[in-house]
Amino acid sequence: MNSRMNNWLIALITTLLFTVSMWIPDAMSASKPPIVRIGIVQDGPEGRLPDIRGMVKEEILRVTEREFDVRFPAQMTVHGNWKDADIKKAVDTLLADPKVDLVITLGHLATNYVCQKGKLPKPVVAAVVVDAKLQNLPLKDGSSGVKNLSYIDPFISFERDIRVFREMVPFRSLVVLTSRNAVESIPWLEKYFRRIAQEYTIDINIVPVEFSADQALAAFPSDTDAVYLFPLAQLPPGEFRKLLYGLILRKLPSFSLLGGADVEAGVLASAAPKSEISRLTRRIALNVQRILLGEKASTLKVAFPVGEKLTINMATGRAIGFYPSWSALTEAELLNEQVERVERKLSLESAVREAIAANLDLAAQNRNVAAGEQVVNQARSSLLPQIDLDARGAVIDDDRAETSGGVTPERSLTGSVTATQLLYDEDSWSNYSVEKKLQTSREEQRDTVELDTIRNAAVAYLDVLRAKTLERVEKDNLRLTRANLERALVRVSVGVANRSEEFRWQSEISRNRANVLFAQARTRRTENRLNRLLNRHLEEQFATIETDLQDPLLIVSDPRLLPYVDNPRNFRIYRDYVVEEGLRVAPELLGFDAAIGAQERILVNAKRAFWLPSFAAQGTVSELLAESGEGKRSSSQSNLDDTDWSVGVFATFPLVEGGGKFATIKRAREELSRLQLERQATAERIDQRVRSALHEASASYPNINLSRSAAEAARKNLELVTDQYVRGLVSIVDLLDAQNSSLRADQDAENAVYNFLINWMDVERAAGRFDFLMTQAEREEWFQRLQEFFNQAGVEPIKR
Known part of the structure; x- marks a missing residue:
C-alpha cells in the first residue's frame, strides 16, 4: 500500500514538473512586449531645416516603453532625394513592405502624397502638413476619416x-517661392492662388525653387514688390542665406509660412510662432502609441494648432526701409529692435535726483532765491557808507560875482566828493531785517517746490512703470484671445461649434488690439510727462528699473516699521508721529514763520516811527577847477584857496505825515494777523493731508495681497473654463466671461502695487521728507525719534 502511494506521488510530481517546464517558456514569451517596426520617410537628405528623426524616435521609445518593443530598422528610414517620383516610391515601398508595421512621414511632400492616396494598407502618421486647406486634405468630424491615415494639422494658413502680410505691406505684385515638387504634386495650386489673387486684388507669381538662390532671384518679375516663402526645405543653408540677402538688396519685404526661425534668419516677418519641435514630436509619439494600442488612425483628431504670433525682424526692416504700423505693433514680437541703444536708464531714485537738478520750475525758484540774495544785499547797502561825486559849472552876473569876494566867480567849474554814513536809521535797519527774513521765506518756498517736484517725478516714474505693466497685461490678453480663436477653430473643425464662435473671437481680437493701442499710447504719454519733469526732450527714450515693495530705498521695506502700524492703536500713534514730523519740517510753515518774523519787524518799525529820528554824518570836499570873469579868487583880495570842505551830523524826524504813521501801524497789525491765520490754516491742511494719505496707504497696502489672491483665483478659474471649453462642456460666453474676469483681476493686481507706492509718495510729500533720499544715519535717527514718540505715548510696539 505504501509502495503504491509512493509510486503515485512520484508520478504526480513528475507530471507537475513536466507541465511547469512546458509552461515557463510560453509564459516568458508572453511577457515580452510585441515587436513593432516603424518606417520613416523624409523628402530628402539633410537640408536647411532641423532633422527631427532622432527626437521622434526617442519620444516614441519613451512613450511606448514596457508596452511595445519599437524598432526603427535602418533600411526602413528612407528619403526621396527631393524628387517627387522618388518620394512617392519610398512611401509606396514602406506601405508594401510586410515587415513594416507603421509609417511616419517627416517631409512636406511625403505627407501630402500619403494624404492624397485614399485608403492605406497600414497605419500612417503624416506629421508635416503645410496648409491643410490649400492641400485639400481629407477631414471628417475633426479626423481624417480615411482608413489608416492620421495627420497632424498645425492650422497654418496661406x-x-x-491677409496679415497685406496689413503690414500694401503690395500689388507678390512672388511665391515654393519647391518645384510642391507645384507638381498639388495640381490645383495655381487655381488656388488665382482665387486668392482675385480676392485681394493682387498679382501672384509662383517661382519654383530647387537648389539655387540665384536662379530663383533671376526669375522674379520686374514689378515684384513682396515675396512669400513656403518652407523650401531642400534649399541648402548657404543658398537660403544668399536668397534672403538678395531680397534685402532688392528692398523686397518677405513673409515666411514656416515661422519664427526664418524670421531670425532674415525674413522680414511671419505669423507662425517659432516651431516647438518637442511638442510636435510628443504629438507624433502619442498618435503612434494610440494606434499601437488599438485605436483607428482614421479617428484620431488632426487638430494641432500652433497659434498665431506675428514676428518682425527689425534689422531686415531697417535694411529695406520698412517700419511696422501701430496696428502691427500691438501684438508683434520685434527681433533686433536695438533697445540696447537706449543707454539712458532710470530708477526711482535717479529720476528724482535728475528732476532736482534739471526741472525748470525748480530752476526758476532757484533763480528767485538767487535774486532774493541780491535784494538782501541791496537792503544792506543803505547801511554802509555812501560816496557821491559831483561836478558843477555855473555862470552868474558880474556885479554879484564882483561883490562875492572870490566865493562865487562869474564863471566857475567845481568838483566835489560827498561821503554819507547813516549812524542810525530805523527804516533802513528794518528793511534789511525784513529782507533777510523774506529771503528765508523765498528759500522755504523753493524747498516747497522741490518737494512737489520730487513727488511729481516719483509719481510720474511709477506711472510709467504702471503703464508698461498694464500694456504687457493687455498684450498677454490679446495673445490669450488668439489662442482661444485657435481653440474655437478646433471646435468648429470637429463640429462642436459653428463659425459664429470664430467670428466672435475675431471681434474680440480687434477689440483687444484697440486696447493694446490705447495702452501703448498711455505708456508714451506717461513717458512724455516724466521727460518734461526732467527737462528732457519729450520723445527721448529711456529704460526703466522696476520698483516694488522690496526696494531697500523705501522705508516700507524695512521690517522695523511693521510693529508701529500693525494694529489700529499703534497706527493712530504712528499717524500722530508723522504729523508731528511733518509740521516740524514743513517748508510751507517755515516759510510762514519767516514771513511772520518779517511782518513783526515791520510792526516794530511802524511803532518806532513815532519817536525815533534818523541820524547821519556827512562830509564834503569841493575843488574849484576853473574860474573866469569878475570875482575870481586869484584876483580878489580874499585869502580863499581852491579847496573847500565841511563835516556835519544830522538828525531827521518827520513830525507830521497826515496820519500816515497810524495807518502804517494798523496795516502792519492786520498783515501780521493774516499771516498767523494763514499759517494756522496751512498747518491744519498739512495735518489733514498727512492723515488722509496714511489712511489711503493703509487701505491700498492690504489690497495688494487681496488683489493678487483674486487674480490667482481668476486665473485658475480661466484655466478650468478653458479646459471645459476645449472639451465642449461650456460655451464661448462662459470662456469670455472667465477671460474678462481674469483680465480685470490682473489689472487690479498690478494697479494695487502702484496705487500703494503712489499713496506712499503722497504720505512722504505731506510729511515733508522722502525716505529714498535719506542717508542711513538719517533713517536711523528717524526710527529713534519714532521709538521715543511711542515711549512718550506709553506704548511699546511688539516686535513680531
Missing part, C-alpha cells in the same frame, strides 16, 4: 498669412 490665406491668413496673405
Whole structure:
C-alpha cells in the first residue's frame, strides 16, 4: 500500500514538473512586449531645416516603453532625394513592405502624397502638413476619416498669412517661392492662388525653387514688390542665406509660412510662432502609441494648432526701409529692435535726483532765491557808507560875482566828493531785517517746490512703470484671445461649434488690439510727462528699473516699521508721529514763520516811527577847477584857496505825515494777523493731508495681497473654463466671461502695487521728507525719534 502511494506521488510530481517546464517558456514569451517596426520617410537628405528623426524616435521609445518593443530598422528610414517620383516610391515601398508595421512621414511632400492616396494598407502618421486647406486634405468630424491615415494639422494658413502680410505691406505684385515638387504634386495650386489673387486684388507669381538662390532671384518679375516663402526645405543653408540677402538688396519685404526661425534668419516677418519641435514630436509619439494600442488612425483628431504670433525682424526692416504700423505693433514680437541703444536708464531714485537738478520750475525758484540774495544785499547797502561825486559849472552876473569876494566867480567849474554814513536809521535797519527774513521765506518756498517736484517725478516714474505693466497685461490678453480663436477653430473643425464662435473671437481680437493701442499710447504719454519733469526732450527714450515693495530705498521695506502700524492703536500713534514730523519740517510753515518774523519787524518799525529820528554824518570836499570873469579868487583880495570842505551830523524826524504813521501801524497789525491765520490754516491742511494719505496707504497696502489672491483665483478659474471649453462642456460666453474676469483681476493686481507706492509718495510729500533720499544715519535717527514718540505715548510696539 505504501509502495503504491509512493509510486503515485512520484508520478504526480513528475507530471507537475513536466507541465511547469512546458509552461515557463510560453509564459516568458508572453511577457515580452510585441515587436513593432516603424518606417520613416523624409523628402530628402539633410537640408536647411532641423532633422527631427532622432527626437521622434526617442519620444516614441519613451512613450511606448514596457508596452511595445519599437524598432526603427535602418533600411526602413528612407528619403526621396527631393524628387517627387522618388518620394512617392519610398512611401509606396514602406506601405508594401510586410515587415513594416507603421509609417511616419517627416517631409512636406511625403505627407501630402500619403494624404492624397485614399485608403492605406497600414497605419500612417503624416506629421508635416503645410496648409491643410490649400492641400485639400481629407477631414471628417475633426479626423481624417480615411482608413489608416492620421495627420497632424498645425492650422497654418496661406490665406491668413496673405491677409496679415497685406496689413503690414500694401503690395500689388507678390512672388511665391515654393519647391518645384510642391507645384507638381498639388495640381490645383495655381487655381488656388488665382482665387486668392482675385480676392485681394493682387498679382501672384509662383517661382519654383530647387537648389539655387540665384536662379530663383533671376526669375522674379520686374514689378515684384513682396515675396512669400513656403518652407523650401531642400534649399541648402548657404543658398537660403544668399536668397534672403538678395531680397534685402532688392528692398523686397518677405513673409515666411514656416515661422519664427526664418524670421531670425532674415525674413522680414511671419505669423507662425517659432516651431516647438518637442511638442510636435510628443504629438507624433502619442498618435503612434494610440494606434499601437488599438485605436483607428482614421479617428484620431488632426487638430494641432500652433497659434498665431506675428514676428518682425527689425534689422531686415531697417535694411529695406520698412517700419511696422501701430496696428502691427500691438501684438508683434520685434527681433533686433536695438533697445540696447537706449543707454539712458532710470530708477526711482535717479529720476528724482535728475528732476532736482534739471526741472525748470525748480530752476526758476532757484533763480528767485538767487535774486532774493541780491535784494538782501541791496537792503544792506543803505547801511554802509555812501560816496557821491559831483561836478558843477555855473555862470552868474558880474556885479554879484564882483561883490562875492572870490566865493562865487562869474564863471566857475567845481568838483566835489560827498561821503554819507547813516549812524542810525530805523527804516533802513528794518528793511534789511525784513529782507533777510523774506529771503528765508523765498528759500522755504523753493524747498516747497522741490518737494512737489520730487513727488511729481516719483509719481510720474511709477506711472510709467504702471503703464508698461498694464500694456504687457493687455498684450498677454490679446495673445490669450488668439489662442482661444485657435481653440474655437478646433471646435468648429470637429463640429462642436459653428463659425459664429470664430467670428466672435475675431471681434474680440480687434477689440483687444484697440486696447493694446490705447495702452501703448498711455505708456508714451506717461513717458512724455516724466521727460518734461526732467527737462528732457519729450520723445527721448529711456529704460526703466522696476520698483516694488522690496526696494531697500523705501522705508516700507524695512521690517522695523511693521510693529508701529500693525494694529489700529499703534497706527493712530504712528499717524500722530508723522504729523508731528511733518509740521516740524514743513517748508510751507517755515516759510510762514519767516514771513511772520518779517511782518513783526515791520510792526516794530511802524511803532518806532513815532519817536525815533534818523541820524547821519556827512562830509564834503569841493575843488574849484576853473574860474573866469569878475570875482575870481586869484584876483580878489580874499585869502580863499581852491579847496573847500565841511563835516556835519544830522538828525531827521518827520513830525507830521497826515496820519500816515497810524495807518502804517494798523496795516502792519492786520498783515501780521493774516499771516498767523494763514499759517494756522496751512498747518491744519498739512495735518489733514498727512492723515488722509496714511489712511489711503493703509487701505491700498492690504489690497495688494487681496488683489493678487483674486487674480490667482481668476486665473485658475480661466484655466478650468478653458479646459471645459476645449472639451465642449461650456460655451464661448462662459470662456469670455472667465477671460474678462481674469483680465480685470490682473489689472487690479498690478494697479494695487502702484496705487500703494503712489499713496506712499503722497504720505512722504505731506510729511515733508522722502525716505529714498535719506542717508542711513538719517533713517536711523528717524526710527529713534519714532521709538521715543511711542515711549512718550506709553506704548511699546511688539516686535513680531
